């Protein structure tokens with residue numbers, strides 16, 4: 045399942061934040077949305093998840109406009125926002141079950157799906173622990189497991205490694221990549237950290253609300269005449 049943005053522009057008041065942003069993600073691939081702080085990544089996520097209302101342009105999910113089929117379309121999407129959104133005082137399992145109920149899963153299904161995801165994320169033994177007892181990396185894993193409970197085909201992650209140490213960042217990034225390889229999940233991973241992006245990824249570089257590059261990492265480097273993505277990112281945005 046793919047998502048396509050067509051000519052998205054967005055402003056807060058009279059401040060333009062996104063300008064004519066267009067792209068189409070490829071089903072089953074890991075896509076890195078790379079942009080410095082303030083580039084407009086979270087705003088773009090807000091539009092893709094309908095937290096923000098479209099102002100200009102449209103978004104298509106599996107060919108259907110979000111304007112026409114919002115509820116149906118949203119069932120295909122799982123989201124992990126930048127801010128941790130788990131209830132720290134509930135257990136891991138309770139957090140998952142609560143979220144599953146919001147998606148209309150029965151109690152039995154919720155328990156089954158929750159435990160299935162926890163097992164896959166190597167967290168089943170922590171199911172009865174309060175989230176507060178988990179380290180940052182494990183909390184993020186629970187959030188991703190939660191986002192996958194309703195079996196979406198597209199996973200959006202907005203700077204999911206914020207606040208994690210280097211080892212946890214690497215592990216989380218690697219884990220999400222396996223979800224693409226093993227489950228055919230389409231992933232859009234927003235980050236300002238070049239080390240989370242690989243040359244083989246599809247890379248979208250956003251800067252000051254404009255998409256400056258979109259393509260396979262190595263191709264972008266060829267086009268820009270740069271040695272690697274870090275240099276490309278720096279040349280295009282001044283960041284990195």
Ligand SMILES: Nc1ncnc2c1ncn2[C@@H]1O[C@H](COP(=O)(O)OP(=O)(O)OP(=O)(O)O)[C@@H](O)[C@H]1O
Pocket residue numbers: 056059061079080081082083084085086087088203236
């Ligand atoms: N609610 C808001 N009202 C006004 N301006 C906003 C609002 N939210 C974001 N902005 C501004 O819009 C621009 C893009 O912000 P956005 O959060 O989308 O970028 P980002 O790439 O996600 O950056 P970060 O990683 O720092 O969150 C920034 O200049 C930000 O200050």
